[in-house]
Amino acid sequence: MVPFRVISKKVVWSSPWYSIRQDELIDSGGNTFVYNVVEKPDTVWILPVTTRHQVVLIRHFRHTVNRWCWEIPAGNQIQGMTLRESAEIELKEEVGGIAQHLECIGEFYAACGMSSENNHLYLATEVTLDIPDPEPAEVIEIHPLPIVDVITMARENQFQSGPSALAIFLCEQRLKKLI
Amino acid sequence: MVPFRVISKKVVWSSPWYSIRQDELIDSGGNTFVYNVVEKPDTVWILPVTTRHQVVLIRHFRHTVNRWCWEIPAGNQIQGMTLRESAEIELKEEVGGIAQHLECIGEFYAACGMSSENNHLYLATEVTLDIPDPEPAEVIEIHPLPIVDVITMARENQFQSGPSALAIFLCEQRLKKLI
Numbered sequence: 001m002v003p004f005r006v007i008s009k010k011v012v013w014s015s016p017w018y019s020i021r022q023d024e025l026i027d028s029g030g031n032t033f034v035y036n037v038v039e040k041p042d043t044v045w046i047l048p049v050t051t052r053h054q055v056v057l058i059r060h061f062r063h064t065v066n067r068w069c070w071e072i073p074a075g076n077q078i079q080g081m082t083l084r085e086s087a088e089i090e091l092k093e094e095v096g097g098i099a100q101h102l103e104c105i106g107e108f109y110a111a112c113g114m115s116s117e118n119n120h121l122y123l124a125t126e127v128t129l130d131i132p133d134p135e136p137a138e139v140i141e142i143h144p145l146p147i148v149d150v151i152t153m154a155r156e157n158q159f160q161s162g163p164s165a166l167a168i169f170l171c172e173q174r175l176k177k178l179i
Numbered sequence: 180m181v182p183f184r185v186i187s188k189k190v191v192w193s194s195p196w197y198s199i200r201q202d203e204l205i206d207s208g209g210n211t212f213v214y215n216v217v218e219k220p221d222t223v224w225i226l227p228v229t230t231r232h233q234v235v236l237i238r239h240f241r242h243t244v245n246r247w248c249w250e251i252p253a254g255n256q257i258q259g260m261t262l263r264e265s266a267e268i269e270l271k272e273e274v275g276g277i278a279q280h281l282e283c284i285g286e287f288y289a290a291c292g293m294s295s296e297n298n299h300l301y302l303a304t305e306v307t308l309d310i311p312d313p314e315p316a317e318v319i320e321i322h323p324l325p326i327v328d329v330i331t332m333a334r335e336n337q338f339q340s341g342p343s344a345l346a347i348f349l350c351e352q353r354l355k356k357l358i
Contacts, residue, residue: 003240003318013192013199015215018293020192020199025242025316033316035242036194038217038293061182062291063204063214069291108341111290112241112248114197114217119341137204137212139182154348162287162298162345169348170336 003027012036018115038115041076044087047105047167048073048097048124049178054144055168056095056127060161061139068141069160070153072167073097077120087122093133095142100126105170110163119163123171125178147179182206191215197294217294220255223266226284226346227252227276227303228357233323234347235274235306239340240318247320248339249332251346252276256299266301272312274321279305284349289342298342302350304357326358 004025013020018040026032048056060071075090077083084102091097105121134140145153153159154168168175183204192199197219205211227235239250254269256262263281270276284300313319324332332338333347347354 002245004242015199017215023242027315027318031315035316036196037243040293043292062288063183063202064216064291064293064295065288065297066181069288074292106336108336108344109241109244109248109339110341111294111296112243112340113222113253114219114243114294115290116243117290118244136206136210137214139206155352157285157287157349160288161291162289162342165287166341166345166348169333169345173334 007032038117040115040117041079042083042118042120043074043076043110044083044090045072045074045119045121045163045167046087046091046097046124047121047171048091048095048099048127049147049175050127050129050144052144053147053178055147055150055175056097056129057143057145057150058094059141059143063137065160067160070158071161071164074163083120084122087120087124091124091127092130093135094138094140096130096132097124097127098130099124105167108163108166121167121170123174147175151175186211217296219294219296220258221262221297221299222253222255222289223262223269224251224253224298224300224342224346225266225270225276225303226300226350227270227274227278227306228326228354229306229308229323231323232326232357234326234329234354235276235308236322236324236329237273238320238322242316244339246339249337250340250343253342262299263301266299266303270303270306271309272314273317273319275309275311276303276306277309278303287342287345300346300349302353326354330354
């Protein structure tokens with residue numbers, strides 16, 4: 001059962017990257033309230049494992065928090081493309097990776113108190129690394145690291161990026177088979 | 180080294196819950212670009228374990244995605260209060276919980292491509308449950324479940340809320356000692 005009914009929806013702010021939709025809701029008791037929803041494309045996260053059995057992590061400078069963050073490659077679903085195609089392109093752009101296998105592991109919301117964005121996780125295996133081609137605002141270092149070290153980093157909470165740490169945990173059993 | 184310099188900052192949209200700050204940046208090559216940052220209070224996440232060794236999960240109706248989500252209690256840091264005090268209040272409001280022990284486990288960004296919000300995780304143990312007092316927009320069911328079942332739910336990706344699943348994984352070793 002849906003506990004609210006939507007009375008109205010309007011976009012109150014927009015940018016090329018995301019917009020804010022302001023909804024007016026009414027609950028079963030007749031109380032009305034406002035709920036703002038950040039609308040943006042879905043995100044694909046790619047956990048790349050190379051032919052040499054290393055996980056390809058990135059150090060990504062994030063302007064939002066003014067620091068370098070340990071992460072895995074990720075990006076928006078590209079308009080007109082499937083999630084899988086978007087994952088392949090993002091892997092190539094951010095770390096120059098080409099995967100022999102790309103397995104969809106699952107999905108999760110990163111911030112469902114604020115945004116409708118869904119996040120889709122792919123495990124990329126037998127990855128070879130070529131030359132990356134990041135976007136101008138993407139300042140990225142590439143770090144292939146042993147699988148066991150990356151699992152330890154997740155356990156010890158060394159990822160600043162929550163979705164990246166979650167990706168390691170969700171793939172942990174599969175990663176251990178690749179060691 | 181910070182790869183960008185901020186030329187200007189301005190708030191372009193705001194609400195009682197969060198605002199959008201629009202920054203103009205310049206990189207080392209002299210290229211300028213715009214970066215929008217969602218500014219909101221930090222979030223506290225609380226993983227509650229009762230005196231009966233059950234994890235208190237919630238089913239939370241999320242308007243953003245129009246569905247019920249498995250989650251752990253969470254809320255904004257309250258103005259004028261510490262993170263710990265905010266965690267205590269949120270635990271009480273959402274599930275009526277009172278903890279004998281509250282341990283800070285760590286922190287993570289949920290969406291650092293978009294927001295500066297930091298997320299702080301607390302493990303609450305020896306929790307007793309009283310009457311909850313949720314806010315009007317919070318539609319919540321309370322589900323105390325065995326620790327092993329909750330760990331399995333995380334492994335099988337049954338949490339829609341990414342930060343809630345991550346919380347289980349980050350506390351997994353501690354949870355196993357409480358079984």
